[in-house]
Amino acid sequence: MPTTTRSATALAVACAVVLLLPACRPTAGPAASPVAATPAATASADAAAPTEAPEATASPTTGAATPSLTTGPTPAASTPAPVATPTPGPTTAPRTVTLPAPGARFEYQLGGADEPADDTAVVVRDSTAAPTGRYDVCYVNGFQTQPSQTERLLRTEPALVLHHDGEPVRDDGWPDEVLYDLTTPELRARVAERVGHVIDACAAAGFDAVEVDNLDSYTRSLGRITPADTLAYTALLVERAHAAGLAFAQKNTAELTTQVRALGADLVVAEECREWQECDVYTAAYPVVLDVEYDRAAFDAACAEQSDPATRAAGLSVVLRDRDVSPRGAPGAVHDAC
Template identity: 30%
Template sequence: MRRRMSRTPLTVLAASTAALLTLGACSSATATEDRGAAPPDAAAGTEAASGTAEFWTPEPGTDWQWQLIGTVDTSVDVPVYDIDGFDNSAAVVSGLHEQGRKVICYISVGSFEDWRPDAGDFPEEVLGAPLDEWEGEQWLDIRALDVLEPLMAARFDMCAEKGFDAIEPDNMDAYINDSGFPLTKDDQLAYNRMIADLAHERGLSVGLKNGVDQVTELVDLFDFAVNEECAYYNECHKVAPFIEAGKAVFHVEYELTTDEFCPVTQPLNFSSMLKNWDLDAWRETC
């Protein structure tokens, strides 16, 4: 789930994005424009442009739905769903597949969550500072690869066994947060590379979640990106290498209106939508 970063937001209409504003405009959208349409074919328009990807690689502009709380609303007419891996059963995944959707498994890889069924498997020594505004969560010491690798492998096994197509690994930027550990960017890169390997070993695609300052080093290892608020922070250009590589950028904003962020992200061919902070079923697209 979205982590509020301890950094100062930049002006969305800064000079570095001003040129983009003339290239596109947000089309009218409502919270219910997706309802009642025929199921899409997820196999169409979601393979990498090169056609050489070993793993499912959604192409730029692929529409999506992201819902992490509540009963999954399966009526949204999009080819990709991103839902909580623990809270949803194999039957939910199978039902989405029957409608032609690809399904991404949301899993936190950088934080301990005290309500998860495997919480007792995490040793105290890898638990760090609490995550601001997220009760029951603590940062993990990502340097402890030997401890965390089997724990994350078990989580990814669960996703694979439920039939998910991909992983959305959350909290991949502990090193820029107050984690309670002296983490470096190199620590984070090593951990995130391990995460990509664990997913691919199980035949699952994997996305880079946020981590905009790691894109250059990791774009070749990840099959898509999931980004929150790049327009709000004026950093969408940092995620654009995924688009250049023929890989989707699944993007959301929370604080801006579609009129404010769509002219920035549409020219970049991001898969953008406005969501509530709690990531329920509501969405508004460009």
């Protein structure tokens, strides 16, 4: 099952990240118009790999070896042989992505696909579901394994799983999910290739954006994964999404908002940002914020704020869902929006 609600991180850690990231991108333009991906997060169309089924395990790729430094006497200078100047190859224009209208009504359908309401403009669904033909956001578990893949990965590629004292590090709230090991550039590249096949499959299916969950996994890593590791890996996923023509949605983790936005992320999917008083952090950085509340009182408070011109956030859309995000007609299902 895809992740639903997770506890918000209490401590701000943005100041702990080494400030090597570029400045935040300018605010995106009008809704539904093409938005160019930032240069740091753009790849050519040729970079998109052939898609696989989301459940398929990607073949690992290894990073380039770092050349060793040699000491000793400096060799005598010699006249270099003439070298032919290569002819520049054709260049490929950067892919562009689109965003939904700020404040557009959306539905969060991770627990099962539904026919959207007539006035719904944006639908978030799991990567295993089909898009609706509206503005479709594809859910991908990018920092932890999906439950159906966990045991297979532990058997076939255990090096991609974070371990502590010989045991895989699991999410306490979702113990059938284990954390990917993002502690070295080589591991980040291998995990990004694996998750990248799912991102490519979302694009091939016709989705418009990708929501990559568990950005906050580093807070559950027993100190093994740092915010800097997380951001370096996120940069690879943003690049992969943009190369496939998909907008990239930050998922939760308000404390890294400035840094993730600077990497080229385009919008936010947040859970309970009104409950945790985080919506302003997201709306200050992004033109589109899709907020899912699970508590009726928090939802009503958010709707009251959105109905008042003095407190309304133009880019914020809010829905109320049951914690199992069940389809309509299921026992206990809750679907409401304002």
